[in-house]
Amino acid sequence: MAAFWSVKRSDTTSHVGSGALALAVVGLAVVPQVWNASVVQQLTTLLILVMLAAMWNALSGYAGLVSVGQQSFIGFGAYTTIFLTQQGVAPYLAVALAPLAAAGLAICLAPLVLRLRGGQFAVGTWVVAEAIALMVMLDHGLGGGTGVSLRGLNVLPSHIRRAYTYWLALAFVVLLLGLLFLLLRSRSGAALQAIRDDEHAAASVGVRTAPLKLAIYVLAGFGCGAAGALTLANTLFIQPRSIFGVHWSAFMIFMVLVGGLGTFEGPIVGAVVFFAIQNWFSDGGPWYLIGLGAVAVAFALFLPRGLWSVVSQGRQIQLLPVGYHLSRRPTP
């Protein structure tokens, strides 16, 4: 008759999944020892994409904030790295410090943008990104509108430099996913998902939404700052128009929608898919972007939980135990 329910945070698949993930990290760590430098550079790009997708997903999938302006932090992270090296800070230290500056920027911007809702937040953050880009372009010390190179790294042999950048990117991915994991595992995780589902309802049952949204926004600023600094370390040259470009937001939205909005694993899947598409089709010019836009729309409308929901459908597979599961157990 009456079935008893138990709440579980993890099950066999998630134990296996966590193990597999740990193995994957170890496997990824030895890549520079095995593969050549161009593969390492490509994989660094992939890691940056994973970071970006995870951060955008944290914002919209968990805090309900659709941002079209995370390029603020990507560009700010990259330009802070330039600025710090100009002040004599060692390049890799600058790359590691820049994300903290981006988090600081997020803290400063939060009172301004977090009061916005829905579409207003989306366009509001975009305006902020444009304004920051324009201010950077006005600063001739930072190369103005024409762009600037990261000095100090090209003294290293290229394979060494690429390996270091790669490891740093891997470390940031592990750190960011770890922070996100802890946030979702904490008491706040359930609250965040309540905010995502219905902010007014969550607030009405006493969930304090503001500090959580702030935490996510600052984390996303930190993560996107890291992605920007690492993009600079990976390519050694940036232009304000491109590092502050809205195409970053398009890519993030694509990855998260395709992978699975509001799931922990989805953005990783989406980043891999996007990475593959980028390598195969990016020569297609406008058609490539038309395809990206159309696919994103199709996923938003017809498969809002993305590819990951197809993979995990009905089986509740989780690589990491971030959710809650009800399981029926027989009456004792």
Next chain:
Amino acid sequence: MTWANAIIQGVLLGGLYALFACGLSLMFGVMRIINLAHGDLAVLGAFVVWLIATQGHVSPFIATVACLPLMILIGYGLQRTLLSRSLRSGELTPLLTTFGLAIVVQNALLQVFSADVRGLGGLSGLLAVDGWRLGDQLAVPYLGVTILAVAVAVLGGLQLVLQRTAFGREMRATAQDPEAAALVGIPASQVYARATAIAVATAAIAGAFLAIHSTFDPSSGPTQLIFAFEAVVIGGLGSLWGTLAGGVTLGVAQTIGAVIDPQYSILAGHLVFLIVLAGPRGWLVFSRRPRAWQPSGR
């Protein structure tokens, strides 16, 4: 003299921004969505006008009128297909859908028309270049006055329709409470489709005047969306005359910024927007769910 000139040019430029903002404001007011493809649809309209004007050898002003039926149809169809579906699946989906649409429209234009920068000023005759001279450094261009007049006419006409007609009443009712509107027999989907049709048509008018006033290319859309959004927010959400005031404020901020240094022009506009957002009015507008949209003057 340069300051006076800057202010005059800014006011006139504000007319253009108000035209861009009108449709954005209407769609937000009625459906509570911000159409991120608004700027790109305006540029699509500019290309349609350009095609009609160059292929049909007619004045861009006639071409603008001629393109309206097509744009109304596009808006209506857009709501009936993409938007109505995305509106059913939550608050975030329309944003994602319209952002995807923006990318598709922008790149489709790039594919068809290439990245060449075009303008319609050359085809528009004296109206586009001449003006009233009020001294050495002060001139009031005919075109700017025309655009401002069109903006006032469009916003005022829309206001009149909303307040005086049964159609406008239904639109306001649906904006305030779609379910209660359905309970008195008003289908929200029909009202939304009409609102989108009007919004896209006004966007096309704005796009055409952008093309006559300066230049455009397939990537012009996002900037116009941002300006439109700034105008809407500066003017205060939910008011059509406010949108005109917002457009004018933005225009004046940009031209005054440009007097200091041409590089400051757009940044000055962004800063005014951010100041409004940070100021007490910003709190008022955003601290609660914005009020149902209502034409001003009540």
Next chain:
Amino acid sequence: MTELLNVRNLTARHGQLPAVREVSLTIGRGEVLALVGANGAGKSTLLRAIAGVHPIGGGTVHFDGSDITRLPADRRVAAGIALVPEGRRLFPEMTVEENLRVARSRPGGWELEMVLEAFPMLRQALRRRASTLSGGEQQSTAIARALLTNPRLLLIDEVSLGLSPVATEAVYKSLDRLIRAGTTLVLVEQDLGRAMSVADRIVCLRDGRVALTAHAGAVTREEVTEAYFGLGKPTAVRS
């Protein structure tokens, strides 16, 4: 008395929770039916499902012989069903007159002048904004607005909730005229005495199910109260 509305095994949910469970109900032409039951018994949800503003989880709704289960609310209005919803749901930024004129009318007898005769208190309030009205004025405007769609079936949720005794009296006086004119009416009314005096038939809901159906004259207040609270014998059905 021929059948106007036929509800078969209707189920409706709030999220996962069933609010209306397999309710079957028929309403005849010209009948006045009072729907009673405790808070959360499913009265409002039932009315909303019939009007088409609450998704139907199972079962069918037939109106005047045709299946309207899948019809959206605005098409049901066009077919002749009007609901005065809980909370009245006037358009707060519009004047009373605009609230009344916005209704899409089916062909039929009700016009602005006639509803103003039925609800005299609205005549002075025509130019006022709906958000400034008193409870009685709001309820009158809401009922008048629904009447202007020329319904064949009028559903009114919580007729007297939040109204002063004077306002309640005025609203019921107007309803009397509708009833005498032969309007088919379903009322949700907390005041049991009032419900039993005005209605031909009483339906009591409990936990989303029909706990009692009875002709108003053939049932005592105590019996309805028992069904209301689920006391006494399980599910007494009399008709």
